[in-house]
Amino acid sequence: xxxxxxxxxxxxxxxxxxxxxxxxxxxxxxxxxLDGEKASGIYDMVVLAVEKPMLEVVMFQAHGNQTRAAELLxxxxxxxxxxxxxxxxx
Numbered sequence: 001x002x003x004x005x006x007x008x009x010x011x012x013x014x015x016x017x018x019x020x021x022x023x024x025x026x027x028x029x030x031x032x033x034l035d036g037e038k039a040s041g042i043y044d045m046v047v048l049a050v051e052k053p054m055l056e057v058v059m060f061q062a063h064g065n066q067t068r069a070a071e072l073l074x075x076x077x078x079x080x081x082x083x084x085x086x087x088x089x090x
Contacts, residue, residue, distance in 0.1 A: 055069075
């Protein structure tokens with residue numbers, strides 16, 4: 001694996017900021033759309049909505065290699081396998 005340089009770190013920070021901004025925007029719109037209705041289970045809703053597409057993209061980037069995908073995600077391969085099964089991606 002190649003060492004990361006400053007421009008890589010800056011690019012990661014920009015992407016992280018863009019992702020955070022997108023989540024904030026969508027969450028604000030979600031509450032606006034509720035128009036006073038009661039909300040519950042928001043954490044699980046957001047995690048499930050984000051986790052599946054993230055896993056799909058990472059598995060594609062890893063060419064289906066679960067060991068590599070787990071490394072990219074910073075998680076144990078068994079945890080990845082469990083999550084893939086939960087989302088019907090196995």
